[in-house]
Amino acid sequence: MRQAEEIIARRLAPASPPHDGKQTPYRGHPVFVAQHATGTCCRGCLEKWHGIARGAALTDEEQAHVMAALERWLRR
Numbered sequence: 071m072r073q074a075e076e077i078i079a080r081r082l083a084p085a086s087p088p089h090d091g092k093q094t095p096y097r098g099h100p101v102f103v104a105q106h107a108t109g110t111c112c113r114g115c116l117e118k119w120h121g122i123a124r125g126a127a128l129t130d131e132e133q134a135h136v137m138a139a140l141e142r143w144l145r146r
Contacts, residue, residue, distance in 0.1 A: 074137060074144075
């Protein structure tokens, strides 16, 4: 989960992540697979599936929401 926190902070939390929509590979790390499975792979999916709007950096609460979704999926 520590690695997941780092990935989310670097690749998803910024207001305008570099390469948004293409920044999360489909394989290579369990967190990447979990992100696609939970709709937390890019800001577009966060908006569509979780109601978290694009254009602003993720708040601590929003990052916690993403982490909880990832942890639930990974534990199953």
